[in-house]
Amino acid sequence: MKQLVALSGCVALCLFMAATVAAVSTPKGISYQGRVVDADGHPVADGSHEFQFRVYTLPEDGSLVLSEDISLTTFDGLFSHILGSVTPIPNAMFLENDSLFLEVTIDGETQSPRTPFLPVGYALRVNSIDATRGGTVYGSISVRDTLGDYPDCYIGRNGLILGSGRLRVYSLMGGSVGVQLDGSYAATGQPSITVTGSNRSIVLNTSESGSASVELPADAIEAAEILDEPGVGNYLKEGETVLGATAQYLGGRTMFAPADGFVYVSASAEVIINHTSGTYSECFLGLSDNLVNFPAFGAERVGVPAGAGSGQYHIPFSAHMLFPVTQGSQPYYLMGNKWVGAGTISVRALSLTEIFIPTAYTTVISPFTEKASDGQNSGLSTSVPFDPETERNEAIAFNRNRIASELARIAAECESLKQQLRATANEDSGSL
Numbered sequence: 280m281k282q283l284v285a286l287s288g289c290v291a292l293c294l295f296m297a298a299t300v301a302a303v304s305t306p307k308g309i310s311y312q313g314r315v316v317d318a319d320g321h322p323v324a325d326g327s328h329e330f331q332f333r334v335y336t337l338p339e340d341g342s343l344v345l346s347e348d349i350s351l352t353t354f355d356g357l358f359s360h361i362l363g364s365v366t367p368i369p370n371a372m373f374l375e376n377d378s379l380f381l382e383v384t385i386d387g388e389t390q391s392p393r394t395p396f397l398p399v400g401y402a403l404r405v406n407s408i409d410a411t412r413g414g415t416v417y418g419s420i421s422v423r424d425t426l427g428d429y430p431d432c433y434i435g436r437n438g439l440i441l442g443s444g445r446l447r448v449y450s451l452m453g454g455s456v457g458v459q460l461d462g463s464y465a466a467t468g469q470p471s472i473t474v475t476g477s478n479r480s481i482v483l484n485t486s487e488s489g490s491a492s493v494e495l496p497a498d499a500i501e502a503a504e505i506l507d508e509p510g511v512g513n514y515l516k517e518g519e520t521v522l523g524a525t526a527q528y529l530g531g532r533t534m535f536a537p538a539d540g541f542v543y544v545s546a547s548a549e550v551i552i553n554h555t556s557g558t559y560s561e562c563f564l565g566l567s568d569n570l571v572n573f574p575a576f577g578a579e580r581v582g583v584p585a586g587a588g589s590g591q592y593h594i595p596f597s598a599h600m601l602f603p604v605t606q607g608s609q610p611y612y613l614m615g616n617k618w619v620g621a622g623t624i625s626v627r628a629l630s631l632t633e634i635f636i637p638t639a640y641t642t643v644i645s646p647f648t649e650k651a652s653d654g655q656n657s658g659l660s661t662s663v664p665f666d667p668e669t670e671r672n673e674a675i676a677f678n679r680n681r682i683a684s685e686l687a688r689i690a691a692e693c694e695s696l697k698q699q700l701r702a703t704a705n706e707d708s709g710s711l
Contacts, residue, residue, distance in 0.1 A: 308363040314356040315385055322356025331384035332362055334372070338380050338393055344372050510537070510635040519551070519627040522562050522617040528570060530629045531612035536604045540637040546613045547597040547630050553623040554583040554592055561618040564626070566600040568611050582618070596626075601643060604635070638681065 311332075315323045327350050334345035347365040351358045362368065362381075372379070380393035446460040457475060464471035469486035482494035514532040534542050544566050554560040561582030565573040583592050602611065613631055617624045 307368045308361040309368070310359070310361050311381070312357070312359045313383075315353055315358065316356055323353060325352075325354050327352050328358070329386050330358070330360065332360070333382040333384070334362075334396075335380050335382060335393065336376050336378070338395070341380070344369075344376065344379065508537075508637060510534075512633045514629070514631040516629040517627070519625045520629075521623060521625045522615050524616060524619050526563075526570075526573070526614050526616045529564075529613045529615050529626055530631055531610055532631055532633055533608050533610040534604070534633045534635060535608050536606055536635055538606050538637055540604055540635060541639060541643060542602045542604045542609065542611065543599070543634045543636060544602060544611045545597070545599045545632050547595070547628075548613070548626050549628045550581050550594045550596050551625045551627065552581075552583050552592045552594065552621075554587060554589060555622055556587060556589045557585055558620065558622065559585055559618050560587075560592075560621045560624070562615060562621070562624045563618075564596055564598065564613065564615040566598050566611060567614050568602055568609060570612060570614070573614060582621075603643065 315328065317323060330349055330351050332345075332347040332349075333343060335341040335343055345362070345366060345368060347362065349360065349365055351360055379396045381396065382393045383390045446458075448458040459471075459473045459475075461471045461473070463469065464484055464486045467486040469484070471482070471484040471486065473483075474481040479496040480494065481496070481499075484492050484494075512532050512534055514530050516530045520527075520529055529548075530546075536542065546566055548564070550562065550564070552560050552562075559582070561580055563573070563578045563580055565578035567573050579596070579598055581594055581596055583594075598613070602609075611631070611633055613629060615626060
């Protein structure tokens with residue numbers, strides 16, 4: 280009966296590292312040495328002997344993960360063999376198994392018990408890179424999940440430009456790429472970042488210009504940020520409209536305001552007055568956001584002095600008004616009526632323009648403040664002259680308040696994201 284005595288006392292399963300320290304890759308071999316003796320402890324006869332090396336996942340039974348058959352020559356019972364020299368050691372052997380056991384058969388006699396692999400054998404597959412101090416890695420790096428199914432990270436050339444590289448982080452949904460950082464998108468030499476979810480994606484691509492350089496989900500930006508921009512609409516009417524003694528609609532357009540703000544409305548037209556000397560030939564024209572009444576400052580008087588000679592007069596007219604508006608649709612009109620008893624008065628070549636303005640930078644007074652008996656706005660003091668410094672300070676204060684409000688909202692969102700990240704980190708640390 281043959282017996283195997285392992286050298287070095289603890290089963291010398293050592294990486295074959297001699298003269299390979301500076302090599303780019305580690306040899307896939309494990310050096311194994313031993314001495315074969317008979318039942319009395321004497322070395323077996325020198326010469327060739329048949330060896331079988333089997334690696335299993337358990338001390339008994341288990342799955343076979345490596346098998347090698349080889350004839351080895353002993354001298355004074357001593358032999359040496361490198362596991363993996365006959366059958367290459369697969370990467371998954373140490374990656375997928377926490378413990379392995381070597382079984383050796385010599386000339387048909389199986390040695391028992393099996394010998395466990397000590398950690399030095401697992402050095403073929405690095406378990407941790409903690410406390411490393413840098414270095415150079417040649418080729419690509421693929422970091423896979425614990426099941427070995429999908430690479431979590433890949434760094435290397437993309438095959439298009441020498442020296443360019445990609446960083447990929449794969450999602451758990453079918454192994455698709457979740458995040459990709461490409462050092463040279465489509466061989467342009469320009470980097471790009473792609474974040475891909477199950478049905479949403481974000482792309483930052485420096486090889487593109489304009490809107491194509493950034494792609495965001497449809498709802499990534501709040502409606503107020505997307506729509507809170509100036510907009511314009513207009514209305515044109517070439518035909519002639521004869522004015523009556525009561526206020527009537529002359530033309531208008533509906534503004535669809537995307538957010539609260541202001542609408543600046545301007546109108547122009549040609550007023551045609553058929554005047555008889557000695558009579559009042561006047562009309563009132565103005566802008567309004569309803570068909571009932573003019574704003575306090577909305578009506579303008581257009582006419583011909585009573586003492587003017589009889590005939591037809593063509594008078595240009597224009598009006599301007601700033602209306603506060605809430606989000607939604609709001610129509611604006613040019614209204615008009617003539618003075619009772621006046622001759623025929625008509626309006627033609629009407630042009631009306633509406634401009635939506637999302638932000639005010641100073642005080643805005645509603646045009647619907649009631650008029651005082653003297654025709655002036657009862658809410659205003661006409662004796663106070665225009666003060667540019669006051670207006671400037673008002674605008675600065677308003678803008679500062681607006682910016683402070685926006686910064687407060689952003690800070691709140693950042694704090695919410697930090698809390699989510701902390702919760703995720705705590706979950707990850709708890710699962711280790």
